[in-house]
Amino acid sequence: MMPQDATQAPAAGGGGRVLALLEKLGTAVFPGVYDAVSAKLAEQAGFEMIFISGYSVSAARLGEPDFGLVTQSEMVEAARSVCRSVRVPVIVDADTGYGNALNVMRTVKDLIAAGAAGMFLEDQVWPKRCGHMKGKKIVPMEEYLQKIRAAVDARAGRDFFIVARTDANQAVGLEEAIRRVKAARDAGADAAFVEAPNSIEELRAVASAVPPPLVANMLERGITPLLTREELRELGYALAVCPLTGLYAAAKAMKEIFAELRANGTTRGALDKLITFDEFHDLVGLEEKYALDAKYAAD
Secondary structure (H helix, E strand, O other), X not given: XXXXXXXXXXXXXXXXXXXXXXXXXXXEEEEEEOOHHHHHHHHHXXXXXXXXXXXXXXXXXXXXXXXXXXXXXXXXXXXXXXXXXXXXXXXXXXXXXXXXXXXXXXXXXXXXXXXXXXXXXXXXXXXXXXXXXXXXXXXXXXXXXXHXXXXXXXXXXXXXXXXXXXXXXXXXXXXXXXXXXXXXXXXXXXXXXXXXXXXHHHHHHHHHHOOOOEEEEOOOXXXXXXXXXHHHHHHOOOEEEEOOHHXXXXXXHHHHHHHHHHHHOOOHHHHHHOOOHHHHHHHHOHXXXXXXXXXXXXX
């Protein structure tokens, strides 16, 4: 079978902002962020949608790996901070929903209140771990489908894009992964995401069997082949999330500049590695704050 049209929208569901963007772009590549500054940088770069990565929030907020240590309230707070700092749609990594179906409903409602445009909801046993780590386990399919149904009910017709993610490929096998995301789409999810395909052949098999739109996870040096937007579009994928690009780039840049500072006692010889004072103030909107300060200053 040939991959289906990556831009084809589901017949019913939510997530109008995201679906409209997919119709416009064909295949949307969007980066992972973890705080307001990284979100602003992504928006400034021209991305029309961004993703809050649980892996990145765990690293930035806790200094810990993506091992089920971030809580629901911490992810919602990250979403609130990011959503109020940018204008583009924000999709949030909601892990397993942080409990049972009732916890999923609370997560959906809190993310909508925070301003999020959508969420990823996965089927791992809690505490979960990064999709490209070993030792993953998944819950029974019916338990997962009840979470999907709860998420759909909790959004109550509001504009909120629900991505059904499964980690069954590594835990059980590709056939089970496909079975799960197809059932999740039938339960009301707006898109399907089979995590960690091992090859282009596996990516193609998912695209041939599962209704679009489909999500591909482009994790640098991960399990899945790193493909271009055009290659993913040809395979039948409408969303390509790059969750760790910003985190890894920032960590490398800070590692290098801190080493420079430690070795030389100054950054005078490495100013080209730093954003300027004025550029950063433009990013965070200092001039707007000066204007507001002047407007409301007491005479």
